[in-house]
Amino acid sequence: MTIRVLVVDDNPVVREALRGVLDLSDDVRVVGEAGNGRDALALALRHRPDVTLLDHRMPIADGLSIVDELARHxxxxxxxxxxxxxxxASMLRGGARGYLVHGHFDPPDLLRAVHAVAAGQGWLSPVAASVATSALREQGSRRAARDRFGLTDRERDVLDLLCDGLSNAAIADRLRLTEKTVKNHLYNIFAKLQVGSRTEAVVRWSTGTFDS
Known part of the structure; x- marks a missing residue:
């Protein structure tokens, strides 16, 4: 069975290089390329690829903002x-089955990852697996400290996306809320964390510095 692949990256040189690697496999075929998230969604609906290689940073709509919708197709x-x-963490929570980091894989790794993901398996490059494992360990040690602030599940969702660098508008779009609702959540978050700015909230939540 031929694995049909959509390549999504805003850098045409990277797209060409990825296509060159994918063309090395007889059972992999590139069915489309996109340079932004909006075009990626349109092409995914049109071609129904088995696997989509998705970049994170792109214009118009980045990978984080579309991964959940893209993963449905x-x-x-x-x-x-x-x-x-x-x-x-956000890409995996959004539905990505695998994560590769540029500079930390070779052509055979990419082809193995494509085949694994197409077969319904997960795939993490060693550097991504190491980061994810470390993050899980840190998360476990910080959870008890975070819990004492009494944030609701939705407030945690908003704060996690704030830590990822998303704007109020992007958070609203991702969580399907209005910007006013996001602002209200942030007001409550700041009060519970006893901070006065977005930066302070991100530092306190991300680093585990919870002492007042």
Missing amino acids: TAVLALTSDATPGVI
């Missing part, structure tokens, strides 16, 4: 230069 393999814990 295709198996998503995140392929980006970003190895920060928040981005990796």
Whole structure:
């Protein structure tokens, strides 16, 4: 069976390089390319690829903002230069089956990842797996401290996306809320965390510095 792949990256040089690697396999065929999230969704609906290679940072709509919708139509393999814990976790929570980091895999690794994801399996490059594992360990040690602030599940969702660098508008779009509702959540979050700015909230939530 031929695995049909959609390549999504805003850099045409990267897209060409990925296509060159994918063309090495007789059972993999590139059915489309996109340079932004909006075009990626349109092509995914049109071609119904088995696997989509998805970059994180792109114009118009980035990978984080579309991964959940994209994952409804295709198996998503995140392929980006970003190895920060928040981005990796958000992409995987959004529905990505795998995560590869540029500079930390070779052509055979990419082809193995594509085949694995197409078969319904997960795939993490070693650097992504290491970051994810470390993040889970840190998350466990911080959970008790975070719980004492009494944030609701929705407030935690908003704060996690704030830590990922999303604007109020992007958070609203991701969580299907109005911007006014996001602002109200942030007001409550700031009060509970005893901070006065977005930056202070991100630092306190991300680093585990919870002492007042």
